[in-house]
Structures are given as structure tokens and as C-alpha cells.
Amino acid sequence: MHEPNTEMSVEMAVRMVSEKQGDVLMKGMVGTSTLLKCVLNKEWGLRTGNLLSHFALFEVDTYHKVIAVTDVAMNIAPNLKEKIAIVNNSVACLNRLGYKIPKVAVLGAVEMVNENMEATLHAALLSKMNQRDQIKNCIIDGPLAFDNAVSLISAQNKGIKSEVAGDTDLLLMPDIEVGNVLYKSLVFFAKAKVASIILGAQVPIVLTSRSDSEQAKFDSILLSAAASRW
Amino acid sequence: MITSLEQMVENVMALKIKRRIAVAWAQDSNTIGALHKAVTGGFAEALMIGKRDEIINLCHNAGIDDKFFTIIPSENEIKACREAVMMARNGEADIVMKGLVGSDIFLRAVMDKENGLMLPDAVLSYVGAIQIPAYHKLLFITDPAVIPFPDLDQKIAMVKYAVEMTSRFGIKKPKIALIGASEKMSRHFSNNVDYAIMCKMADRDQIKNCTLDGPIDLFLACDKKSVAIKGVETSINGDADVLLFPSLEASNPFYKGLMLFASGELAGLIRGTPKPVVLMSRSESEKSKYFCIALSCLMA
Numbered sequence A: 001m002h003e004p005n006t007e008m009s010v011e012m013a014v015r016m017v018s019e020k021q022g023d024v025l026m027k028g029m030v031g032t033s034t035l036l037k038c039v040l041n042k043e044w045g046l047r048t049g050n051l052l053s054h055f056a057l058f059e060v061d062t063y064h065k066v067i068a069v070t071d072v073a074m075n076i077a078p079n080l081k082e083k084i085a086i087v088n089n090s091v092a093c094l095n096r097l098g099y100k101i102p103k104v105a106v107l108g109a110v111e112m113v114n115e116n117m118e119a120t121l122h123a124a125l126l127s128k129m130n131q132r133d134q135i136k137n138c139i140i141d142g143p144l145a146f147d148n149a150v151s152l153i154s155a156q157n158k159g160i161k162s163e164v165a166g167d168t169d170l171l172l173m174p175d176i177e178v179g180n181v182l183y184k185s186l187v188f189f190a191k192a193k194v195a196s197i198i199l200g201a202q203v204p205i206v207l208t209s210r211s212d213s214e215q216a217k218f219d220s221i222l223l224s225a226a227a228s229r230w
Numbered sequence B: 001m002i003t004s005l006e007q008m009v010e011n012v013m014a015l016k017i018k019r020r021i022a023v024a025w026a027q028d029s030n031t032i033g034a035l036h037k038a039v040t041g042g043f044a045e046a047l048m049i050g051k052r053d054e055i056i057n058l059c060h061n062a063g064i065d066d067k068f069f070t071i072i073p074s075e076n077e078i079k080a081c082r083e084a085v086m087m088a089r090n091g092e093a094d095i096v097m098k099g100l101v102g103s104d105i106f107l108r109a110v111m112d113k114e115n116g117l118m119l120p121d122a123v124l125s126y127v128g129a130i131q132i133p134a135y136h137k138l139l140f141i142t143d144p145a146v147i148p149f150p151d152l153d154q155k156i157a158m159v160k161y162a163v164e165m166t167s168r169f170g171i172k173k174p175k176i177a178l179i180g181a182s183e184k185m186s187r188h189f190s191n192n193v194d195y196a197i198m199c200k201m202a203d204r205d206q207i208k209n210c211t212l213d214g215p216i217d218l219f220l221a222c223d224k225k226s227v228a229i230k231g232v233e234t235s236i237n238g239d240a241d242v243l244l245f246p247s248l249e250a251s252n253p254f255y256k257g258l259m260l261f262a263s264g265e266l267a268g269l270i271r272g273t274p275k276p277v278v279l280m281s282r283s284e285s286e287k288s289k290y291f292c293i294a295l296s297c298l299m300a
Helices: A006-018 A032-039 A080-096 A118-131 A146-150 A152-157 A176-188 A214-226 B005-015 B029-040 B052-061 B077-089 B103-111 B152-168 B191-203 B218-222 B224-230 B248-261 B286-299
Strands: A053-059 A067-070 A103-107 A139-144 A170-172 A193-199 B019-024 B044-050 B069-073 B095-098 B125-131 B139-142 B175-179 B211-216 B242-244 B265-271
Touching: A006 A032, A053 A080, A067 A080, A067 A176, A080 A103, A080 A118, A080 A170, A080 A193, A103 A118, A103 A146, A118 A139, A118 B191, A139 A146, A146 A152, A146 A170, A176 A193, A193 A214, B005 B125, B005 B265, B005 B286, B019 B029, B019 B077, B019 B286, B029 B044, B029 B052, B029 B069, B029 B286, B044 B052, B044 B077, B052 B069, B077 B095, B077 B103, B095 B103, B095 B286, B125 B152, B125 B248, B139 B152, B139 B248, B152 B175, B152 B191, B152 B242, B152 B265, B152 B286, B175 B191, B175 B218, B191 B211, B218 B224, B218 B242, B248 B265, B265 B286
Parallel strands: A067 A170, A103 A139, A103 A170, B019 B044, B019 B095, B044 B069, B139 B242, B175 B211, B175 B242
Antiparallel strands: A053 A067, A053 A193, B125 B139, B125 B265
């Protein structure tokens, strides 16, 4: 479809999805902000009322399964309400990917509750809301330090009793700085394969960086297809 | 495990230890009657600080031999309170008890920075054991008397005091219910934030030797049937040993309601002091005062 104007081409793509002629929205050679502005358009955008959040799935040789990480690219410093929305977006996606009750680790620098570290307080609240069935279809535990979250031996050494520790399906980041560094260190140092999408709109959005590898873009398309509503 | 206040008294008697109780402004008939029972019960010595003649008169009116008591004359309620606290500080008394003086005056002497009876940085709070026919065991509550709106650190201290007291009753891992209006987390109730944090701290062993859950309401805390009907998973499971209340406005009417309408009896104490402090309403019955004295002897 020929459309020489950047903004018009984005609008065209968004309109196609909202008219159900497309199942997934993907960003090409356009800035993220331009795309998101159209996604959030009140008349013909893809808003659902949910928060948009970034969801990344990693495959690393040193972990026994794939692991999802959120939010490493979109929400800067989510508050409690936003973290609840981010977890709900991600859990719904994991449910669609076949995880019945995904295990969610709320990441902190320590596994203890510390009044001076807000992330640990948020973790305690998210855990309790999960216990009370106010956040459904998952098991949440946190705070967990990264090692406790992904290594059963670490968790056992620390004497942590947790259904999540060592077997995490989803890591919830305290903020974008931690998330982004983790994401990039997994890719660069651990040679992880990654697929990522934006959740919270009517359809998954493939919003890979222009510098991402072709493999990452391909895997992200696969992920968007698997997470799609149809 | 001690399951009634009468049994608590028997346990105190069986200890065969006499505790010395300094009573501030002691000329009060209920107080004299309760202390007489404790002295004849063999677990207390009473050091009565107050108006000598009035104390002797009240003893005679009640048919009690004043020789049971050591009377320390004092003509001023503030000085009487200071004297009682001082006796505990110098090791002349094991317990301090409030007589016919207002709580504010009494507590001022207890909390005095230089001459009081406070541990440094300690949280002063109150824990009580309530006996009611409608519940299958003693129900401990905190704090019905001292802290208006406990913050997180104060709530954690309250849990610690409750654990210390229940362990003296032989309860190994008390079930502590953090009481709210509902079991759901709601941003309208700021206490829920503290409660969730405390639950996680208990998970991580930062709060020890107890089972904690909250927010939960009184039904889920004390009634198994409600737990089944509501289908809420809670480690308290209708079998709470301790109720921790979010505020004095919630806890105080709760305890008074039980006293007035549910045939309740209370034994309670101030915690946060190196020696037990017995503080109760002047209108409390002789029986409740006796139970409080026995409890203070158990905790001394």
C-alpha cells in the first residue's frame, strides 16, 4: 500500500487494525512516539483503557525455561496502580501463551521488606492482593532479589519459602532503569534471544528498536501472533 | 496452654514466686480488694503508696487486715506515682500499678525521660487477654488503651509484645489477625498497606514466632463458618489468638463492648517497660483488677 507520508502511513495501519483488517500492529521506520500517538488516538486508535506496557520474553541457556520480563522499555517509574496494570497485562498475555498460573517475581535488591526501598513495599502489597484474588490467574511473590527469583539454590541458601523463587515465569521490574539494564545485559552478555511486544492496546504491538537484530524482530512477530486475540 | 484467666491465676500461684507491687495512690477499694486476694493467694506483696489513714479505713471497711500491706505514706498523687516508679527503678518493686489516679498523671511518671520506666526507643503499648464465653479460648487484643493510630513500626512492636505475652500462656505460634473492615486490599484504608507489609515480613521471617494475616475482618478471624462461606484462604482460619486493631477507636469500643454485653473479663498490661505496669480504668471491677495483677506477676 503506497503511502509516502510517515504519519499518514501510521494512521492507515492503526485504522486497519481497529477495523479488524489487521491482527497485529508493527512499527517500521518511524519513531516510537509517532506510532504511540496514533495508537492512543481517541477516535480511531487502539485504546482499551488499560495502561500500555512492554513485555519481553527471553531465552537464555542458563535458565530452564523462557522468562518474561516487564517493563523494560515503556513505563519509567510505575507506581503501585501502574504495576498492578503491568502485571495484569503480562499475566493475560502469558495465559494466552499457555501458562495457566504463571509465577510472578516482584524484583527488589533484597528479599526482605525494607521501608526505605519502595519496590519492596510494592512487592508486599502486590503479594497480598494476589492472595486475596484481587490480582488473578498468577502466583505473585516478592520482594525477591534476582538470584532468588531465578535460582532455587540461592533461594534455599537464604531460607526463602516461596512458590515462585527459582521458578519464575515473569519478572516485574521496579523501574525502567533496572529493567533496561537487565534486558541489555541478557542480550549482550548472556547472548539471550529476545522477543518483545507492547501490551494493553486492542492488539499486540510489535515495537522493536530499529537497531534490533532481524532474529529479534522475527521472534517478536511470532510472539505477537501467539499473543493475539484471534 | 492456658485457656482461661482462672487457669492463668493457678499457674501464677504454682510459680511460688512473690512479686512486689508498688501501687501509686492506693486508697481505692477495688484495688485494695484485688491486691488482698493476690497477697493471700501467695503471689504478691503490696507496697501501698498513698494516704495512710484512707488506706487503713478502706481496709477496715472491707474487713481486711491492713497488716497484709506495706503502707508508704504520701499526700500527693504526682509524688505517689513518681515514688512507685522509683521503687521499680531501684529494684524495690517488680511491678508498678496505678491506683486512684488519672492515667495521664500516672503515665507521665512512667514515661518520664530521666526518672521514668521506659526502655530507650521502646514503643509503649497495651496487650490484654479477654475471656468471653462465646469464644473457645482466650482472645488477646492490642492496643485498646495507649496508641491512637499505630504506625507500621508501632504495629510491629505490638505484634512482638503480643507474641511475648501469648508465649507465657503456652501458645507457641500465635495466630495474629490484623483486623480491618474487609479482607480485600483497598486504597481507602491506609492500614492495609501496613498489614500487607507485615505479612510479607512474617513470610521472610523479619517478624518471628507467629502466624500473621490481614487485612481480615472479625468474622474471618474468629469464626470458622465465615471462612468456609466466604472461601477466603487465610492462615488465621477463624481461630485467632490475637487481634491487632488499626486504631484505638476500633479496639477500645470492641473491648468495652465485650465487657458490657458479652460477659467479658480482661487481664491486660502496658508493654515497653522493663517491668510490668498495671494500668486499668478506675471503674474496672475488682475481679478484672485481680486478673491484671496476676497477669503482671506472670509477665514479671
